[in-house]
Amino acid sequence: MKALVYDGTLAVRDVPTPEPGTGEATVRVSMAGICNTDIEIARGYMGFSGILGHEMVGVVEAAPDPALVGTRVTAEINLACGRCERCARGFGRHCASRTVLGILGKDGCFAERVTLPVRNLHAVPDTLSDEQAVFTEPFAAAFEVLELVHVEPMAEVGVLGDGKLGLLCATALRGTEANLTLVGKHERKLAHARKLGIPTQPADAVQPGQFDIVVEATGSPSGLDLALTAVRPRGTVVLKSTFFGRPEIDTAKVVIDEIRVVGSRCGPFPAALRSLRAGRADPTPLIDARYGLNDAVTAFEHTQRSGVLKVLLDLS
Amino acid sequence: MKALVYDGTLAVRDVPTPEPGTGEATVRVSMAGICNTDIEIARGYMGFSGILGHEMVGVVEAAPDPALVGTRVTAEINLACGRCERCARGFGRHCASRTVLGILGKDGCFAERVTLPVRNLHAVPDTLSDEQAVFTEPFAAAFEVLELVHVEPMAEVGVLGDGKLGLLCATALRGTEANLTLVGKHERKLAHARKLGIPTQPADAVQPGQFDIVVEATGSPSGLDLALTAVRPRGTVVLKSTFFGRPEIDTAKVVIDEIRVVGSRCGPFPAALRSLRAGRADPTPLIDARYGLNDAVTAFEHTQRSGVLKVLLDLS
Numbered sequence: 039m040k041a042l043v044y045d046g047t048l049a050v051r052d053v054p055t056p057e058p059g060t061g062e063a064t065v066r067v068s069m070a071g072i073c074n075t076d077i078e079i080a081r082g083y084m085g086f087s088g089i090l091g092h093e094m095v096g097v098v099e100a101a102p103d104p105a106l107v108g109t110r111v112t113a114e115i116n117l118a119c120g121r122c123e124r125c126a127r128g129f130g131r132h133c134a135s136r137t138v139l140g141i142l143g144k145d146g147c148f149a150e151r152v153t154l155p156v157r158n159l160h161a162v163p164d165t166l167s168d169e170q171a172v173f174t175e176p177f178a179a180a181f182e183v184l185e186l187v188h189v190e191p192m193a194e195v196g197v198l199g200d201g202k203l204g205l206l207c208a209t210a211l212r213g214t215e216a217n218l219t220l221v222g223k224h225e226r227k228l229a230h231a232r233k234l235g236i237p238t239q240p241a242d243a244v245q246p247g248q249f250d251i252v253v254e255a256t257g258s259p260s261g262l263d264l265a266l267t268a269v270r271p272r273g274t275v276v277l278k279s280t281f282f283g284r285p286e287i288d289t290a291k292v293v294i295d296e297i298r299v300v301g302s303r304c305g306p307f308p309a310a311l312r313s314l315r316a317g318r319a320d321p322t323p324l325i326d327a328r329y330g331l332n333d334a335v336t337a338f339e340h341t342q343r344s345g346v347l348k349v350l351l352d353l354s
Numbered sequence: 355m356k357a358l359v360y361d362g363t364l365a366v367r368d369v370p371t372p373e374p375g376t377g378e379a380t381v382r383v384s385m386a387g388i389c390n391t392d393i394e395i396a397r398g399y400m401g402f403s404g405i406l407g408h409e410m411v412g413v414v415e416a417a418p419d420p421a422l423v424g425t426r427v428t429a430e431i432n433l434a435c436g437r438c439e440r441c442a443r444g445f446g447r448h449c450a451s452r453t454v455l456g457i458l459g460k461d462g463c464f465a466e467r468v469t470l471p472v473r474n475l476h477a478v479p480d481t482l483s484d485e486q487a488v489f490t491e492p493f494a495a496a497f498e499v500l501e502l503v504h505v506e507p508m509a510e511v512g513v514l515g516d517g518k519l520g521l522l523c524a525t526a527l528r529g530t531e532a533n534l535t536l537v538g539k540h541e542r543k544l545a546h547a548r549k550l551g552i553p554t555q556p557a558d559a560v561q562p563g564q565f566d567i568v569v570e571a572t573g574s575p576s577g578l579d580l581a582l583t584a585v586r587p588r589g590t591v592v593l594k595s596t597f598f599g600r601p602e603i604d605t606a607k608v609v610i611d612e613i614r615v616v617g618s619r620c621g622p623f624p625a626a627l628r629s630l631r632a633g634r635a636d637p638t639p640l641i642d643a644r645y646g647l648n649d650a651v652t653a654f655e656h657t658q659r660s661g662v663l664k665v666l667l668d669l670s
Contacts (some may be wrong), residue, residue, distance in 0.1 A: 083606070124587070132587035134563070186612060247450070263604065271440070271448035280609050284602040289578065290399070292617035293596050295448065296502060299615040301608035342484065 040084050040090045042334040042351075044080050050334050053089065056145060057089075058153040063101035065111060065154055068169040070094045070147050072341045073176060074203065074257050076140070078281055080338065084141055088300055091148030091351075092140040095171040101156060111159040112174040115139040115145075120157075131304050136331040148334055148351060160307045163315045173321040173352060174310050176202065180210035181313075182305030183253055183276050191215040196248065196268055198241070199255035200227035202324050202347045204279055207253050209319045216251070220269070225347050234323065244268045253278060259285035271295040289318035324348040340343045357405040357465035357596030358650040360396050366650050369405065372461060374469040379417035381427060383471055384670040385427055385484045386410045386463050389492060390573050392456070392517065394597055395426045396654065400457055407464030407667075408456040409579075411487040415471060416500035417662055427475040428490040429463075430623055434670075436473075448621050457461065464667060476623045479631045488666060489637040490626050496526035499569055499592050505530040510523040512536075512564065514557070515571035516543035518640050518663045519594055523569050525551045525635045528627075532567075537584070542661050550639065562585045569594060587611040592618050640664040 043051045058064050079086045092115040098106045117137045118130030125133050139154070140146020162171040180203075189195060193216040195309035197208045200222025208220045208231065220231045220238045228238040247270040254265040255278040266288055267274045275297060290300060313319045329337035329352040341349040355369045358364065374380050387409035395402045408431040414422045433453045434446030441449050455470070456462020478487040495521075505511060509532040513524045516538025524536045524547065536547045536554045544554040545591060564588040570581040571594040581591045582604055604660040606616060629635045644666040645653035 087423075182612075186614075261593065261606075272445065277605060277609050280606050284604055286600040287602055289575075289593060289604045289607075289617075290596050292615065293593050293619055294617070296498075296617045296619055298502075298617075299608065300607075301610070301612045301614075303609055303612055 039150040040146045040331050041145070042091065042331065043088065044090050045087045046098040047065060048080050048335055048338060050332060053149070055151055056153045058100060058160070061102060061155050061157070062224050063106060063156050063159060064099045065096040065113065065152050065159075066099045067096040067150060067152055067352045069145050069172045070353070071172045072349045072351070073338060077338070077342060079141065083281065086141055088140070089145035089149050090140045091146035092138070093172055094147035094152070094174045095162060095174070096147070096171065098150070098159070099151065102149050103156070104178070106156065110162045110171070112162055112171050112307070113154045113160070114138070114158040115141070115175060116304060117144055117155055117158065118261070138146060148331070150331070160311060163311065166314055167322070168354065169322045169325060169350070170314050170320065173206070174307055176306045177206050177210065177314065177321060178305040178310040178318065179278070179303065180305065181309040183207060183211065183278070184214070185306060186300050186302050187251065187274055187276055189214045189216050189251060193217070193250040194248065195219070195251045195253070196221050196244070197253045198254060198261050198265055198268070199257060199279070200224050200231060201255070201257060203257065204255040205231060205234070205324060205347070206321060207255050207278060208354065209234065209321065210255070212236070213313070213318065216228075224345055227347070230323070230347070247271065249273065255279060257281060259283065262287060266291050266297065269297055271297070274298045274300060276300050279303055300323070325350060328352045330342045355466040356647050357461070357623070357639050358402065358407065358647065360406050361403045364396055364651055366648060369465070371467055372469045374416060377418060377460050377471050377473070378469045379422060379472050379475060380415045381412040381429065381475075382415045383410050383412040383463050383468055385468060385488045385529055386667045386669070387488045388493065388653060388665045388667070390517070391548070391596060393654070393658060394601070395457065398602045399457070399597065402457055404456070405461035405465050406456045407462035408454070410463035410468070411478060411490070412463070414475070415467065420473070422472065426478045426487070428478055428487050429470045429621065430474040430620070431454070431457070431477070431491060432620060433460055433471055434475065437525065443542050457559055464647065466557045466647070466669060468538045471514070476627060482630055483638070484670065485638050485641060485666070486630050486636065490623055490630065491636060493522050493526065493630070493635065494621040494623045494626040495594070495619065496522040497622065498618045499523060499527065499594070501622060502616050502618050503567065503590055503592055505567060507531045509533070509566040510564065511567045511569070512560070513571060514577050514584070515573060515595070516540050516547060516554070517571070517573060519573065519643060520571040520642060521547060521550070521663070522637060523571050523594060525550065525637065527569070528552070529629070529634065537650040540570055540661055543663070546639070546663070563587065565589065571595060573597060575599065578603060581615065582607050587613070590614045592616050594618055630653060641666060
């Protein structure tokens with residue numbers, strides 16, 4: 039089968055079709071999304087080598103339970119052992135021996151087929167298009183903010199970053215009815231946010247201590263400094279960005295202002311699917327381009343152009 | 355009067371006796387404690403210039419209400435405006451226009467006399483010695499951990515740092531009945547902790563993910579890396595250390611393991627005084643030396659010797 043492989047260079051290759059292990063299904067990929075994490079991995083983040091990709095929707099082609107065959111699914115990306123203490127306590131996403139689809143020790147979904155544990159699969163409601171369903175994984179990651187932090191309806195909330203991560207976080211947070219502002223540097227993307235009903239503010243207009251809660255989704259080390267400036271004393275900064283390297287932090291500011299900094303990664307798929315199914319969110323306006331798998335390297339280049347939001351790989 | 359002044363160099367000088375402002379009392383200082391923050395200030399932290407010192411016990415010599423004269427007191431160090439929104443919400447310790455005793459825009463207590471707002475004063479119970487009462491400020495800062503973080507009785511808690519800050523934090527946390535371990539590098543100080551009934555562990559024996567909650571009280575940038583290693587996924591790191599500079603942080607670890615990092619500074623004096631008065635804590639075994647005010651520069655040097663805990667200035 040064809041797949042987008044990163045092993046120091048990025049190329050579409052012919053690779054063996056994967057064989058499902060115990061408890062695994064084979065899924066024929068219909069559509070996949072390119073994430074900033076994929077870009078960071080191709081810069082050395084996580085030291086990953088293999089097939090990239092972790093945002094997908096597809097159709098089950100083979101499964102231990104034949105009734106699953108033909109089901110349209112999206113998939114959680116953390117493959118937990120299911121046996122350790124963390125798994126037993128429901129923290130499989132933090133299982134110490136987990137692999138992660140297209141990120142850590144497990145080939146990803148930028149391929150014609152992918153194998154996945156059945157317990158990682160979520161059926162996609164018929165009313166959702168592939169274009170909507172392919173956003174389930176990053177939209178679930180946005181809901182993880184709400185799993186980790188109590189966002190009160192009267193809170194002043196700033197989302198830093200007008201890229202797809204920031205826009206999805208702002209979309210997930212809308213339901214809290216907190217006073218939400220998307221902060222960014224690109225007028226085109228900010229205009230986009232306003233079209234989605236999200237108030238915006240240019241980054242250079244941020245006031246010190248303006249927000250009770252700041253979600254840092256810029257994907258850039260400098261976003262953290264802005265977040266620590268924008269949050270009030272005793273406020274909360276949620277870190278969503280992952281990037282390669284060790285940024286310098288003003289820890290004295292964190293201590294003096296007693297700021298809570300909360301890391302946030304993968305999130306709850308059912309919450310994302312409920313929101314999408316009920317029509318409370320539609321991320322498809324974020325789609326800027328789609329490419330076939332053969333043109334995946336070009337798609338990667340497109341994703342990194344200034345102002346570009348979501349680029350999809352369409353294998354249907 | 356005499357005072358220990360830092361203005362680029364550290365020296366005992368003759369300075370004018372301060373005049374109390376509106377709502378302020380004059381306190382004759384009986385005893386004062388040297389804190390690591392004082393050492394950091396003498397390295398450039400906070401850009402402070404003036405009389406150092408913020409840990410003290412003394413006797414009111416003049417006050418707007420004459421009934422206060424003669425009262426033995428300790429004092430909260432944040433001088434809030436009392437009028438802004440943060441003050442109105444009870445967050446005077448975070449008042450944006452506050453000054454801070456011996457740290458920010460307000461002469462400190464390494465002096466024969468100090469002026470302080472009456473509302474900052476706390477009467478010292480008669481049963482407490484000056485040696486005990488002088489610990490109220492740093493011991494209150496230790497209780498701030500419990501103001502900011504819920505420490506469950508079944509939590510595994512590690513306090514990193516066998517200096518006076520770490521020992522006071524561990525002492526404050528004992529009452530939670532969490533499974534508490536003090537982690538340090540100095541066998542002499544660790545032996546000290548064990549004498550206080552606190553289990554200890556050498557820093558090089560820390561296991562990754564060993565603790566649910568880690569209190570970083572090493573006073574050193576490297577302590578943060580150890581804290582992020584020692585805490586489990588979804589665990590909490592409380593930052594108590596302040597130091598000069600911007601350390602590099604593994605933010606990807608914070609995001610991937612969804613760690614909460616909580617800055618913590620000054621704390622509740624009533625909690626510290628209750629604990630001291632009830633005899634649930636006695637910090638006096640931490641006292642390593644005492645000097646007169648004339649020898650304050652020597653006392654500063656003594657404080658920085660390896661293995662030294664609390665050094666006091668005795669003005670009584």
